[in-house]
Amino acid sequence: MSINLENIQLNNAQIAWRAAQDIEDGAYVNLGIGFPEMVAQFQPEGREAIFHTENGVLGFGKAAEAGEEDWDLINAGKKAVTIKPGTAFFHHADSFAMVRGGHLDVAILGAFQVAQNGDLANWSTGRGGVPAVGGAMDLVHGARRVAVITDHVTKKGAPKLVDACTMPLTGVGCVTRVYTSLCVVDVVEGRFVLREKLAAISMDDLQSVTGAVLHVGDTVKDLTTPSL
Amino acid sequence: MSINLENIQLNNAQIAWRAAQDIEDGAYVNLGIGFPEMVAQFQPEGREAIFHTENGVLGFGKAAEAGEEDWDLINAGKKAVTIKPGTAFFHHADSFAMVRGGHLDVAILGAFQVAQNGDLANWSTGRGGVPAVGGAMDLVHGARRVAVITDHVTKKGAPKLVDACTMPLTGVGCVTRVYTSLCVVDVVEGRFVLREKLAAISMDDLQSVTGAVLHVGDTVKDLTTPSL
Amino acid sequence: MDKRSASVADAVADIPDGATVMIGGFGGSGAPIELIHALILAGPKGLTVVNNNAGNGHVGLAALIEQGQVDKLICSFPRSADPKAFTDLYQAGGIELELVPQGTLAERIRAGGAGIPAFYTPTSYGTDLAKGKPTAEFDGRTYVQERWLKADYALIKGELGDPMGNLTYRMAARNFNPVMAMAATRTIAQVSRFVETGGIEPEVVITPGIFVSTVVEVPNPQQEEVLIRQKAVFP
Amino acid sequence: MDKRSASVADAVADIPDGATVMIGGFGGSGAPIELIHALILAGPKGLTVVNNNAGNGHVGLAALIEQGQVDKLICSFPRSADPKAFTDLYQAGGIELELVPQGTLAERIRAGGAGIPAFYTPTSYGTDLAKGKPTAEFDGRTYVQERWLKADYALIKGELGDPMGNLTYRMAARNFNPVMAMAATRTIAQVSRFVETGGIEPEVVITPGIFVSTVVEVPNPQQEEVLIRQKAVFP
Numbered sequence: 001m002s003i004n005l006e007n008i009q010l011n012n013a014q015i016a017w018r019a020a021q022d023i024e025d026g027a028y029v030n031l032g033i034g035f036p037e038m039v040a041q042f043q044p045e046g047r048e049a050i051f052h053t054e055n056g057v058l059g060f061g062k063a064a065e066a067g068e069e070d071w072d073l074i075n076a077g078k079k080a081v082t083i084k085p086g087t088a089f090f091h092h093a094d095s096f097a098m099v100r101g102g103h104l105d106v107a108i109l110g111a112f113q114v115a116q117n118g119d120l121a122n123w124s125t126g127r128g129g130v131p132a133v134g135g136a137m138d139l140v141h142g143a144r145r146v147a148v149i150t151d152h153v154t155k156k157g158a159p160k161l162v163d164a165c166t167m168p169l170t171g172v173g174c175v176t177r178v179y180t181s182l183c184v185v186d187v188v189e190g191r192f193v194l195r196e197k198l199a200a201i202s203m204d205d206l207q208s209v210t211g212a213v214l215h216v217g218d219t220v221k222d223l224t225t226p227s228l
Numbered sequence: 229m230s231i232n233l234e235n236i237q238l239n240n241a242q243i244a245w246r247a248a249q250d251i252e253d254g255a256y257v258n259l260g261i262g263f264p265e266m267v268a269q270f271q272p273e274g275r276e277a278i279f280h281t282e283n284g285v286l287g288f289g290k291a292a293e294a295g296e297e298d299w300d301l302i303n304a305g306k307k308a309v310t311i312k313p314g315t316a317f318f319h320h321a322d323s324f325a326m327v328r329g330g331h332l333d334v335a336i337l338g339a340f341q342v343a344q345n346g347d348l349a350n351w352s353t354g355r356g357g358v359p360a361v362g363g364a365m366d367l368v369h370g371a372r373r374v375a376v377i378t379d380h381v382t383k384k385g386a387p388k389l390v391d392a393c394t395m396p397l398t399g400v401g402c403v404t405r406v407y408t409s410l411c412v413v414d415v416v417e418g419r420f421v422l423r424e425k426l427a428a429i430s431m432d433d434l435q436s437v438t439g440a441v442l443h444v445g446d447t448v449k450d451l452t453t454p455s456l
Numbered sequence: 457m458d459k460r461s462a463s464v465a466d467a468v469a470d471i472p473d474g475a476t477v478m479i480g481g482f483g484g485s486g487a488p489i490e491l492i493h494a495l496i497l498a499g500p501k502g503l504t505v506v507n508n509n510a511g512n513g514h515v516g517l518a519a520l521i522e523q524g525q526v527d528k529l530i531c532s533f534p535r536s537a538d539p540k541a542f543t544d545l546y547q548a549g550g551i552e553l554e555l556v557p558q559g560t561l562a563e564r565i566r567a568g569g570a571g572i573p574a575f576y577t578p579t580s581y582g583t584d585l586a587k588g589k590p591t592a593e594f595d596g597r598t599y600v601q602e603r604w605l606k607a608d609y610a611l612i613k614g615e616l617g618d619p620m621g622n623l624t625y626r627m628a629a630r631n632f633n634p635v636m637a638m639a640a641t642r643t644i645a646q647v648s649r650f651v652e653t654g655g656i657e658p659e660v661v662i663t664p665g666i667f668v669s670t671v672v673e674v675p676n677p678q679q680e681e682v683l684i685r686q687k688a689v690f691p
Numbered sequence: 692m693d694k695r696s697a698s699v700a701d702a703v704a705d706i707p708d709g710a711t712v713m714i715g716g717f718g719g720s721g722a723p724i725e726l727i728h729a730l731i732l733a734g735p736k737g738l739t740v741v742n743n744n745a746g747n748g749h750v751g752l753a754a755l756i757e758q759g760q761v762d763k764l765i766c767s768f769p770r771s772a773d774p775k776a777f778t779d780l781y782q783a784g785g786i787e788l789e790l791v792p793q794g795t796l797a798e799r800i801r802a803g804g805a806g807i808p809a810f811y812t813p814t815s816y817g818t819d820l821a822k823g824k825p826t827a828e829f830d831g832r833t834y835v836q837e838r839w840l841k842a843d844y845a846l847i848k849g850e851l852g853d854p855m856g857n858l859t860y861r862m863a864a865r866n867f868n869p870v871m872a873m874a875a876t877r878t879i880a881q882v883s884r885f886v887e888t889g890g891i892e893p894e895v896v897i898t899p900g901i902f903v904s905t906v907v908e909v910p911n912p913q914q915e916e917v918l919i920r921q922k923a924v925f926p
Contacts, residue, residue: 284482399583
């Protein structure tokens with residue numbers, strides 16, 4: 001790799017911010033545990049998203065303050081949350097009926113790898129240890145839009161956008177959009193189509209850190225975010 | 229038929245009374261619409277049965293008094309009922325989860341025909357008109373005991389306990405006990421086993437109005453009921 | 457977020473010819489009479505209707521059928537005190553009937569809402585209603601495969617409704633309403649009373665708002681059973 | 692009818708070696724800690740446990756595993772802050788793991804309770820977790836066939852319980868508890884407060900008593916999450 005991404009790439013907060021800009025007013029949204037939870041912090045002013053969590057809460061509020069936690073009121077990441085007017089509780093089968101039944105507008109997940117046909121690998125490194133899947137395999141078939149937020153390459157510099165996943169799959173052909181630390185890419189008919197990229201990186205350099213062909217859409221916008 | 233059943237056979241109230249005697253304390257019970265609903269009137273003193281109705285009520289009380297009906301609180305026969313302490317409401321899918329999931333102890337249904345292997349025909353005469361099935365096909369696979377209450381023969385004198393049903397089936401091999409106007413019969417391994425009969429009818433006469441062989445169990449008790 | 461609609465007429469205005477419409481209720485209990493009557497006035501034709509019954513008298517679903525708006529009915533029990541509207545049309549070959557056991561109907565609707573394309577049930581095995589359906593054996597017993605049921609619209613009746621679409625139901629009027637809300641692309645709920653967001657305790661919500669598109673307030677709703685006893689005719 | 696039991700010890704006393712036991716909760720939320728601890732003291736071995744997780748720290752399910760009472764775990768997410776009890780045993784080959792996607796786990800349990808022996812789901816299609824499972828195509832999309840999941844016992848945690856076994860739950864502590872109540876031959880519920888029959892409004896009942904065998908009152912129940920932060924160890 002000839003370029004130093006460190007100096008130009010977005011940080012996690014900026015990736016999350018960018019993903020949050022696409023969540024429309026009134027959307028029902030599930031954020032995967034860990035990094036994707038950060039998206040909730042960047043909900044644009046004047047838009048209301050209703051957040052769903054697998055363990056049976058719809059329309060929950062902010063994270064609970066330290067010392068104020070009620071451990072009967074947690075999200076799928078086992079973090080204490082709060083209720084707000086309009087919150088509803090329901091059991092696990094009803095919760096995944098919402099997911100599997102296609103009632104969510106957006107799910108935002110992390111990824112180890114995303115393939116150009118929309119295959120996602122995000123649950124198992126395939127390297128042994130104790131496997132754990134949680135709700136990831138359900139979520140990828142649940143929402144109308146399944147978005148991924150991720151660094152563009154691994155810590156070792158390997159591309160996370162690939163021709164075909166080499167790690168164990170979470171779902172087949174499920175991802176519709178990827179927000180990386182360098183660009184925004186849609187999955188369209190088995191191809192990655194570039195929608196936005198940082199101005200600081202050239203097309204050639206971006207392609208060089210991507211494991212599959214990046215097709216160029218009608219226009220490629222500059223990917224811009226605030227400093228976060 | 230050499231005998232006149234009119235003079236000896238039980239009336240509907242007496243058949244219902246007899247069926248009610250077998251409902252154990254604490255049993256969850258579904259009574260089919262029409263004649264079987266009468267069983268609830270004869271619940272033995274000191275025993276509590278919890279009645280289920282397909283449209284989403286468990287533990288309902290007596291029929292509503294005329295003029296006091298609330299038509300949002302009905303049973304599967306569309307008759308107004310009442311609540312009592314401990315009543316629960318739930319939706320139709322949960323209601324049939326109770327049925328199909330084997331959570332009921334007893335279902336009591338009417339019949340056109342019952343075959344010696346436990347096949348039941350009670351939903352369609354097969355003669356055209358508008359077909360209607362309701363919850364009968366679910367109930368016959370739902371309860372641990374599926375009992376039938378019925379006149380022993382049709383109005384025209386044809387046996388209702390038969391070798392094999394000739395009318396459209398409601399369920400296969402589902403009936404466990406039949407209470408008729410003349411006797412009580414269990415279905416055991418593809419055979420009718422007689423448990424009780426009216427003292428006023430001989431074995432031969434009973435067999436002559438029955439369309440399948442009545443096997444005699446260890447003992448055949450007298451079928452006795454109060455005057456009702 | 458505000459899913460409230462000003463009138464039942466507005467709420468049903470975009471239901472097109474040929475739509476599949478689930479209608480909640482069991483007999484008159486939980487039947488959204490005002491929404492059905494608004495649908496009659498709106499006038500779409502060629503509807504497929506999913507309901508447990510086939511209507512009664514000359515109001516509600518019976519009236520919708522009587523107006524010739526329904527091409528096909530999917531139900532478990534098309535019998536009632538006065539099912540004349542349906543029976544006459546059915547016997548004249550003017551309406552298609554898909555008869556489904558009641559528990560299978562409820563489960564097919566729930567499956568539609570829950571993203572389960574097919575399931576196996578013991579119900580109807582060995583009967584005429586299982587003809588042509590795949591069967592499979594599990595643990596030595598044979599079961600019938602049934603498909604999910606979905607709709608373009610659901611018309612349902614709740615008790616309380618808030619702007620987010622959270623709903624409660626009154627007593628046994630709950631019946632098919634919550635599962636139909638899950639299975640339709642657009643669910644339109646009439647409620648007896650609007651409450652503000654937060655006016656329904658989170659533990660008491662029966663239908664979370666995610667399943668509801670539109671809520672319209674109909675205070676003191678009519679009861680089909682009462683209308684029928686009054687020999688009411690609509691329109 | 693009175694399903695109340697005097698103590699958690701009495702409530703779990705007849706659970707035998709080799710039983711399949713569903714345990715409610717999602718992490719510490721809704722986990723019936725006192726019932727699990729009573730089960731540890733009762734001592735049955737060779738259990739198959741169904742839970743979303745594999746326990747955390749040295750209390751509750753983690754302690755049950757640590758005591759060597761669990762031969763097999765059916766769960767979706769055997770990871771936690773401190774999953775040492777399970778991880779050590781698993782890596783030593785001392786416990787069997789059946790990993791199930793969370794929504795499939797919930798649906799399999801509900802299917803067990805609802806008498807649905809098998810169903811199709813899009814979840815896990817094309818992944819390692821679908822290996823060996825039948826698939827079928829519906830409307831041009833391929834789905835995986837999953838089987839129901841039942842248990843001999845369910846240990847669950849409610850908020851209010853009445854003598855008939857009607858239950859409510861507290862906030863997100865509901866999670867797997869109501870579906871597990873449906874899927875077990877015997878369901879044992881600890882509740883934070885007994886109320887008299889009729890003390891729960893019929894519309895507010897979440898688990899109707901038909902799904903519950905035994906109710907035991909545990910006022911001020913312990914919270915697994917709090918115990919773990921206190922580094923509690925049981926027994």
